[in-house]
Amino acid sequence: MNPSAASAxxxxxxxxxxxxxxxxxxxxLRGVNFSIQEGExxxxxxxxxxxxxxxxxxxGALDRPTAGDLLYRGESIPNMPHPSRYRAAEIGFIFQAxxxxxxxxxxxxxxxPMFESARSRAERxxxxxxxxxxxxxxxxxxxxxSKLSGGERQRVAIARSLANEPSLLxxxxxxxxxxxxxxxxxxxxxxxxxxxxxxTMVLVTHDPSIAERAGRILRMKDGQIVSDQTAASxxxxxx
Amino acid sequence: MTFxxxxxxxxxxxxxxxxxxxxxxxxxIAAVVALVGIASGYEKSINxxxxxxxxxxxxxxxxxxxxxxxxxESLEARIAKLPGVAKTTSVxxxxxxxxxxxxxxxxxxxxxxxxxxKLSLMEGRMPGDGAERAVVLGRMAAEVLKKKxxxxxQIEADELPVVGxxxxxxxxxxxxxxxxxxxxxxxxxxxxKANFVDVRVPPNSTKEDVSRLCQRIKEIFPEGRALVAxxxxxxxxxxxxxxxxxxxxxxxAIIVGVLGVMNTMLMTVFERTHEIGILxxxxxxxxxxxxxxxxxxxxxGLLGGLVGISLGALGVQILEHTTGIRGLLEPSLSPKLLxxxxxIAVVVGVVSGLYPAWRGSRLTPSLALQAG
Numbered sequence: 001m002n003p004s005a006a007s008a009x010x011x012x013x014x015x016x017x018x019x020x021x022x023x024x025x026x027x028x029l030r031g032v033n034f035s036i037q038e039g040e041x042x043x044x045x046x047x048x049x050x051x052x053x054x055x056x057x058x059x060g061a062l063d064r065p066t067a068g069d070l071l072y073r074g075e076s077i078p079n080m081p082h083p084s085r086y087r088a089a090e091i092g093f094i095f096q097a098x099x100x101x102x103x104x105x106x107x108x109x110x111x112x113p114m115f116e117s118a119r120s121r122a123e124r125x126x127x128x129x130x131x132x133x134x135x136x137x138x139x140x141x142x143x144x145x146s147k148l149s150g151g152e153r154q155r156v157a158i159a160r161s162l163a164n165e166p167s168l169l170x171x172x173x174x175x176x177x178x179x180x181x182x183x184x185x186x187x188x189x190x191x192x193x194x195x196x197x198x199x200t201m202v203l204v205t206h207d208p209s210i211a212e213r214a215g216r217i218l219r220m221k222d223g224q225i226v227s228d229q230t231a232a233s234x235x236x237x238x239x
Numbered sequence: 240m241t242f243x244x245x246x247x248x249x250x251x252x253x254x255x256x257x258x259x260x261x262x263x264x265x266x267x268i269a270a271v272v273a274l275v276g277i278a279s280g281y282e283k284s285i286n287x288x289x290x291x292x293x294x295x296x297x298x299x300x301x302x303x304x305x306x307x308x309x310x311x312e313s314l315e316a317r318i319a320k321l322p323g324v325a326k327t328t329s330v331x332x333x334x335x336x337x338x339x340x341x342x343x344x345x346x347x348x349x350x351x352x353x354x355x356x357k358l359s360l361m362e363g364r365m366p367g368d369g370a371e372r373a374v375v376l377g378r379m380a381a382e383v384l385k386k387k388x389x390x391x392x393q394i395e396a397d398e399l400p401v402v403g404x405x406x407x408x409x410x411x412x413x414x415x416x417x418x419x420x421x422x423x424x425x426x427x428x429x430x431x432k433a434n435f436v437d438v439r440v441p442p443n444s445t446k447e448d449v450s451r452l453c454q455r456i457k458e459i460f461p462e463g464r465a466l467v468a469x470x471x472x473x474x475x476x477x478x479x480x481x482x483x484x485x486x487x488x489x490x491x492a493i494i495v496g497v498l499g500v501m502n503t504m505l506m507t508v509f510e511r512t513h514e515i516g517i518l519x520x521x522x523x524x525x526x527x528x529x530x531x532x533x534x535x536x537x538x539x540g541l542l543g544g545l546v547g548i549s550l551g552a553l554g555v556q557i558l559e560h561t562t563g564i565r566g567l568l569e570p571s572l573s574p575k576l577l578x579x580x581x582x583i584a585v586v587v588g589v590v591s592g593l594y595p596a597w598r599g600s601r602l603t604p605s606l607a608l609q610a611g
Contacts, residue, residue: 063603101518160521
């Protein structure tokens with residue numbers, strides 16, 4: 001192993017991370033530990049209710065752990081004084097249900113996160129245009145979400161997740177609401193963007209065939225990580 | 240797209256509800272404009288009337304209802320002897336319901352006094368002397384009562400002929416019934432009484448001269464007061480009550496407006512919980528959420544204020560031309576009043592948005608995303 005990489009601070013690090021609901025009656029995460037390096041594409045998989053979506057929400061500072069810590073470049077995410085700044089600058093979310101704002105057009109939805117950046121009105125528009133072009137929606141700029149197909153909505157959401165050029169993409173079952181043809185196209189798009197732009201991506205899925213596309217697979221069960229398979233170990237496993 | 244687009248889009252999501260809320264605030268603001276405008280218009284009209292007659296100091300009793308209590312008319316002679324007085328005249332003024340008109344000013348003026356000087360005859364003639372049992376009508380009063388020269392006007396139990404119609408150069412004068420002091424004393428059973436002494440000072444008097452004279456009048460008439468013409472109305476009990484009532488009625492209307500906006504903004508926050516979750520997830524700060532909701536409610540207030548002052552001005556116009564009231568009102572919708580009304584509306588908007596904005600900003604993003 002490269003010694004400089006070993007000493008480098010990982011992008012994400014979970015230390016005995018726990019999240020309980022209903023006063024401890026539901027234990028979604030039970031002392032999870034892992035590190036993720038910059039540029040990795042990690043799939044988190046497991047049966048429904050295993051805690052994978054809860055983990056993703058903690059990574060994105062949408063929720064707070066009950067115990068343990070979660071570090072971003074060595075800084076504790078739950079203790080950040082301005083979690084919204086972290087979300088705006090470092091995180092791009094892609095949700096299963098797209099989560100677009102219904103009263104804004106495709107072009108406007110992509111610009112929404114940019115209000116938290118220092119860009120001018122013209123720069124915001126230009127950036128949104130470029131991103132929608134990147135996801136192949138240059139002909140749907142002024143369509144409201146209700147006038148777009150599921151695949152198109154997810155493309156808008158992907159463009160929006162890249163609005164502030166985040167270092168970390170968090171995707172929660174991004175193809176879960178799509179038919180197989182669209183699912184395939186969207187997954188290819190996400191992976192292409194992740195690889196071309198060298199961003200770190202954590203993708204939650206219950207579908208093993210989607211998880212297989214990742215460089216590393218964390219398998220979860222009952223709130224714990226039961227296996228951590230990297231590309232190298234997958235290779236070793238095959239041979 | 241600007242932040243304003245986001246704010247506007249928020250209001251336009253439910254156009255009907257936004258519209259109804261707007262109507263709610265506008266009614267409150269319209270009430271402010273109309274009631275306060277009428278009250279201050281009244282103040283202005285009285286001042287104009289005093290100016291038209293050429294009165295510098297008004298002497299009257301302190302106590303009384305809408306009109307001060309009567310005193311013995313010999314007071315005038317005592318005031319006339321004071322240094323710095325040019326002319327004096329006694330007046331007996333009553334507010335009465337005359338025939339179909341609800342409230343009309345009946346002004347008994349000392350025959351030969353300066354209160355008669357500035358009236359210019361439009362039709363008919365002036366009374367022949369102080370003893371003639373006849374009245375002249377201000378031109379608006381003639382219109383409201385639908386009287387011509389030769390008709391009769393009933394005051395108390397007496398029917399007095401209209402001998403002339405005059406222009407008195409102010410709404411109050413034109414809306415009044417004028418007759419000789421003696422005759423009105425007779426008719427109202429107030430022999431030897433008046434309730435005002437109007438005082439004129441020499442043209443070269445200074446402000447200090449006038450206030451010194453007021454002081455001297457108070458010395459010989461301790462139970463009464465002597466006010467410089469411009470201060471008469473603001474010191475009148477009746478007017479103070481009218482002003483207080485117009486503001487408190489307006490306040491009530493404003494409170495209703497506040498509750499309306501607050502309700503709308505709370506509904507908005509509840510309905511948009513999921514969207515606020517999305518905004519938080521894409522990195523919006525809580526401060527920006529608060530700002531967005533406050534801007535929406537402030538904009539609602541501003542629009543309500545603009546619609547409200549238009550409604551108020553329109554309402555006052557209609558009132559001004561309503562038979563029975565016409566001629567009595569001379570509302571004053573000063574730019575200051577209109578600006579104040581709009582400012583109140585914006586403050587109403589912001590205040591009503593505070594709690595909803597706070598609620599919206601306290602949402603937990605993960606939970607908000609799961610909502611509806």
